[in-house]
Structures are given as C-alpha cells and as structure tokens.
Amino acid sequence: MSNAAETRLWHPFANMADVKQKPFLVEKADGVWIFDEGGRRYLDGTAGLWYCNVGHGRTEIADAVSRQLRTLDTYFVFNDFTNTPAELLARRLSEFAPMESAKIFLTSGGGESIDTAAKLARLYWAKRGQPERIHILSRRHSYHGTNGFGTSMAGIETNRTGFGALLPDTTRVAHDDADDLRATIERIGAGEIAAFFAEPVIGAGGVRPPEPGYLEAAAKICEEHGILFIADSVIGGFGRLGSWFGVERWGLRPDMITFAKGVTSGYLPLGGVAISGAVADVFWEAPGNPFPHGPTYSGHPTVAAAALANLDILEREQLLQRSGELEKPLYDMLCKVAEHPAVDHVRGGTGLLGALELAPALVEQDKTVVAKAQRAVREHGAVVRPLASALAVSPPLIITEEEIGLLGDSIVAGLDAITTR
Known part of the structure; x- marks a missing residue:
C-alpha cells in the first residue's frame, strides 16, 4: 500500500490522524514470522493479539x-x-x-x-x-x-x-x-x-x-x-x-x-x-x-x-506442555532485558507471556514513548504489544529458545533506539 494512499480502514484503538497515511501492511505469515509488503520478516512476538498459539500457515x-x-x-x-x-x-x-x-x-x-x-x-x-x-x-x-x-x-x-x-x-x-x-x-x-x-x-x-x-x-x-x-x-x-x-x-x-x-x-x-x-x-x-x-x-x-x-x-504436538517448558526461558529473557535503563521492572513467569514496564520518568517525559518503543522494536525485526506503560510479549507456542533470544535482541535494540533519540 502506497503511503500516499490514505487508508479507509478504521483501525481499533488507533489514533487515525497518525495511522491513516502510514499503516503497517502485513502481507503474509509463516510459523512465528510475519512479512511486510516489501518481503521483510518480523518475529511475531505477540502471536497476533495473543491468539496464534499454533503459529501461522498451518495447512491442516x-x-x-x-x-x-x-x-x-x-x-x-x-x-x-x-x-x-x-x-x-x-x-x-x-x-x-x-x-x-x-x-x-x-x-x-x-x-x-x-x-x-x-x-x-x-x-x-x-x-x-x-x-x-x-x-x-x-x-x-x-x-x-x-x-x-x-x-x-x-x-x-x-x-x-x-x-x-x-x-x-x-x-x-x-x-x-x-x-x-x-x-x-x-x-x-x-x-x-x-x-x-x-x-x-x-x-x-x-x-x-x-x-x-x-x-x-x-x-x-x-x-x-x-x-x-x-x-x-x-x-x-x-x-x-x-x-x-x-x-x-x-x-x-x-x-x-x-x-x-x-x-x-x-x-x-x-x-x-x-x-x-x-x-x-x-x-x-x-x-x-x-x-x-x-x-x-x-x-x-x-x-x-x-x-x-x-x-x-x-x-x-504437545504444545500445552511446550508452553510450560518455555515459560522460564521467556521470563529469563525478559529479566535480562529488564536490566536496560529504559525498563523499570518485568512482570511474567506465569505462562508464555510477560511485560516490560517502562521507566516512569521516561513515560512521564513522553506520553507516546510506549508506542514509539513498539515501533522501534519493529524496526529491529520483532512485533511486541504496546500497553499503557509497558511492552507485552506472548509468542506462538511453537517458538524456539533461539527465537526467544532473537525477540530479546530486537527489544533491546528498539529500547536503545528510543533512549538515543
């Protein structure tokens, strides 16, 4: 979709004044990855809206x-x-x-x-x-x-x-x-x-x-x-x-x-x-x-x-058991990311989901910082979910520990970008 072509789609929970000329178009998906219209891939760190538990592209x-x-x-x-x-x-x-x-x-x-x-x-x-x-x-x-x-x-x-x-x-x-x-x-x-x-x-x-x-x-x-x-x-x-x-x-x-x-x-x-x-x-x-x-x-x-x-x-595929096995690796990754100065604390450890609460001073200084952080993480190859003052993750249950590490790397790179700016 050309940036010059204003969307006619009203996006839920969106500030359409900001979104109307620059929506992020998802073209296709496979496994734990989504792809934009240019073919660039992004790790789907949220399984869509907390839902794509078995991953994308399941032919069954x-x-x-x-x-x-x-x-x-x-x-x-x-x-x-x-x-x-x-x-x-x-x-x-x-x-x-x-x-x-x-x-x-x-x-x-x-x-x-x-x-x-x-x-x-x-x-x-x-x-x-x-x-x-x-x-x-x-x-x-x-x-x-x-x-x-x-x-x-x-x-x-x-x-x-x-x-x-x-x-x-x-x-x-x-x-x-x-x-x-x-x-x-x-x-x-x-x-x-x-x-x-x-x-x-x-x-x-x-x-x-x-x-x-x-x-x-x-x-x-x-x-x-x-x-x-x-x-x-x-x-x-x-x-x-x-x-x-x-x-x-x-x-x-x-x-x-x-x-x-x-x-x-x-x-x-x-x-x-x-x-x-x-x-x-x-x-x-x-x-x-x-x-x-x-x-x-x-x-x-x-x-x-x-x-x-x-x-x-x-x-x-015993994905319920797999979720339990990956619960700690995901939480450990988030705890490591929480050492970043832009993060105040981490919440998680119960299930395959978690959140990074951003530093209160950062949020107070810029009310749009969570949305900026979400976009910055996306620029570095992963999708996370912006909440009121936190970034949330809830990846597909088929994610690997290596991919959890890649998700963490993308979050750190995104946080580095917003703090540098």
Missing part, C-alpha cells in the same frame, strides 16, 4: 476449512438446528473443561463470550427466584472486551471513559487483594451480587500474574457467599498458561469460563462459554426456561472445523 487448518466449506459452509444452531462440527467441538471442549458436566455455548469472540456469561449469570439467579442478584464484580486493570458488559466491567479506566452512562451495577475490586473482594461483597451485600469475573493472568491490563493464593482465595470467597465465579480465559486458554483453560494450574473449578483466541489460534473468529452442569441444569432440565440470547454465528460449522483442526495440532 486451511484444509479443514476448505473441506467444510465444500460440505456445509454455514448454518445456524438456533432452536433445534445443529451441525456435526459444532457438536464435535462442544463435546471436546466439555471434556477438557475442569467442571462437572460442562455445557458449551459458542460465540464469535471474547467480547460476545463475556456478554453471554454476564447475561446468563443474571438470568440464572432470576430463574432461581433471586432476580435482585444482578451486580457484577471485576478487578482493576482487567480487560473483558469492548461489548456492553465488557466495557462496563472494564478495570482499565481509559476503556470506560467518554461513552456516557454505562451499564449500572458493576464494581471493580483490587486486582491482587482477596480481602478487598470480601469487603466489597459485604458492603454491597452478597444477595445483590450475581458473579465475579477474573482473568487468571490479567492480560491487556499489563500482564499481571496473580499474587500467590489470590485466585484460590477469591474462588473460596465466592463459594462462601454463593456468588458465581467466572474465569475470563480468553487470553489464558489453549496453552497460553500451560493448560486447556488456564485455570487448572490453580486447581480452580469455575462456574463458567469464557474463552476465544487460542481455540482457533485466530484462524477464524470463535469464542464461547463453558458452563458448569450445576448452572446449566436450571436451563437444561426444567421445561420453559430458554436462554433468549444468541449471536448469529454461534456454532458456525466452518469455524468449528477450524477449531477442531487447531485442537488436533495442540494435542499432537
């Missing part, structure tokens, strides 16, 4: 999609309609889920999954004769997508501001303090609260692993007060934290789990909610209790076929 997924398009390209699963790929995917995900008799509600992505879980939580209590239980708790720094409930629950304040009145009856608690969760429940009243949403590792809010014991304590507090515990595993699932849904490493058995991203490795848009049998039974066992909610593309057969092929790769 492309072939599965092609076969399905030639058989049953698209159809809905409303009412009593269904299709084979959606049925197979739901059964497989149910078997992976760490709760009893899990049911799977499919969506088109993470934001839809959050809205689905929030609406289902409120309706669950209404069907249980407690319609007053509508309040939803989430954590500061959390990101739960940009749909209605997700925006209202957001713990990143910049994602909540400027839109006018948001959905009421949502409250944010400290991201790392179970006592604050308990105190908030006591202040609001457990009988008013439907659910508590928690990312196992907070992603877009800065890559913040949980404090030791926090998630277990939060889950216990919810159980004591009869509040639904909903894990947002949109980023953490399908190997990113070393297991299918990310929560298993803490022994958690949530009432619901939202998922997306890694379920197809981003090859096609898909998300969903895994719902425990105890919650689902209210709707599945008693007649006359429909869930009046559903995205158009829920259970899309071609998307489900892509997910099934992706799950095959994750299992066959």
Whole structure:
C-alpha cells in the first residue's frame, strides 16, 4: 500500500490522524514470522493479539476449512438446528473443561463470550427466584472486551471513559487483594451480587500474574457467599498458561469460563462459554426456561472445523506442555532485558507471556514513548504489544529458545533506539 494512499480502514484503538497515511501492511505469515509488503520478516512476538498459539500457515487448518466449506459452509444452531462440527467441538471442549458436566455455548469472540456469561449469570439467579442478584464484580486493570458488559466491567479506566452512562451495577475490586473482594461483597451485600469475573493472568491490563493464593482465595470467597465465579480465559486458554483453560494450574473449578483466541489460534473468529452442569441444569432440565440470547454465528460449522483442526495440532504436538517448558526461558529473557535503563521492572513467569514496564520518568517525559518503543522494536525485526506503560510479549507456542533470544535482541535494540533519540 502506497503511503500516499490514505487508508479507509478504521483501525481499533488507533489514533487515525497518525495511522491513516502510514499503516503497517502485513502481507503474509509463516510459523512465528510475519512479512511486510516489501518481503521483510518480523518475529511475531505477540502471536497476533495473543491468539496464534499454533503459529501461522498451518495447512491442516486451511484444509479443514476448505473441506467444510465444500460440505456445509454455514448454518445456524438456533432452536433445534445443529451441525456435526459444532457438536464435535462442544463435546471436546466439555471434556477438557475442569467442571462437572460442562455445557458449551459458542460465540464469535471474547467480547460476545463475556456478554453471554454476564447475561446468563443474571438470568440464572432470576430463574432461581433471586432476580435482585444482578451486580457484577471485576478487578482493576482487567480487560473483558469492548461489548456492553465488557466495557462496563472494564478495570482499565481509559476503556470506560467518554461513552456516557454505562451499564449500572458493576464494581471493580483490587486486582491482587482477596480481602478487598470480601469487603466489597459485604458492603454491597452478597444477595445483590450475581458473579465475579477474573482473568487468571490479567492480560491487556499489563500482564499481571496473580499474587500467590489470590485466585484460590477469591474462588473460596465466592463459594462462601454463593456468588458465581467466572474465569475470563480468553487470553489464558489453549496453552497460553500451560493448560486447556488456564485455570487448572490453580486447581480452580469455575462456574463458567469464557474463552476465544487460542481455540482457533485466530484462524477464524470463535469464542464461547463453558458452563458448569450445576448452572446449566436450571436451563437444561426444567421445561420453559430458554436462554433468549444468541449471536448469529454461534456454532458456525466452518469455524468449528477450524477449531477442531487447531485442537488436533495442540494435542499432537504437545504444545500445552511446550508452553510450560518455555515459560522460564521467556521470563529469563525478559529479566535480562529488564536490566536496560529504559525498563523499570518485568512482570511474567506465569505462562508464555510477560511485560516490560517502562521507566516512569521516561513515560512521564513522553506520553507516546510506549508506542514509539513498539515501533522501534519493529524496526529491529520483532512485533511486541504496546500497553499503557509497558511492552507485552506472548509468542506462538511453537517458538524456539533461539527465537526467544532473537525477540530479546530486537527489544533491546528498539529500547536503545528510543533512549538515543
């Protein structure tokens, strides 16, 4: 794309005044690499938007999609309609889920999954004769997508501001303090609260692993007060934290789990909610209790076929285990980079993701320094994700230790460039 040709594509989260005449055009991708229109390659240090877990260019997924398009390209699963790929995917995900008799509600992505879980939580209590239980708790720094409930629950304040009145009856608690969760429940009243949403590792809010014991304590507090515990595993699932849904490493058995991203490795848009049998039974066992909610593309057969092929790769190549093996090498690399004077500290060590918090003085001096750092790293051959005051990495699970080293070299070179400037 010529720099003289102004784009007509409105980019999410972008300052279009800066982007409109100089977008970065990605032409193709293979493995852990992406290529621009000039053929230059860049290490994909973020796996797209935290999702391309099996890496780019997997012909197995492309072939599965092609076969399905030639058989049953698209159809809905409303009412009593269904299709084979959606049925197979739901059964497989149910078997992976760490709760009893899990049911799977499919969506088109993470934001839809959050809205689905929030609406289902409120309706669950209404069907249980407690319609007053509508309040939803989430954590500061959390990101739960940009749909209605997700925006209202957001713990990143910049994602909540400027839109006018948001959905009421949502409250944010400290991201790392179970006592604050308990105190908030006591202040609001457990009988008013439907659910508590928690990312196992907070992603877009800065890559913040949980404090030791926090998630277990939060889950216990919810159980004591009869509040639904909903894990947002949109980023953490399908190997990113070393297991299918990310929560298993803490022994958690949530009432619901939202998922997306890694379920197809981003090859096609898909998300969903895994719902425990105890919650689902209210709707599945008693007649006359429909869930009046559903995205158009829920259970899309071609998307489900892509997910099934992706799950095959994750299992066959043991990428969940590989994620665990690479967790320490990635964190060690980030700790080494954190010695750079432009970096204040590193967050990570839990899963194949991490973040480098830039020095506060640097951020205070130049509010655009994170974006500049991200571009500088890209100029030196790697893609990292700019957050509020940090650079985040979450590479494909197929990355090698050598490539992790190359990622670190590119980050250091980019930080050298911005400090020199």
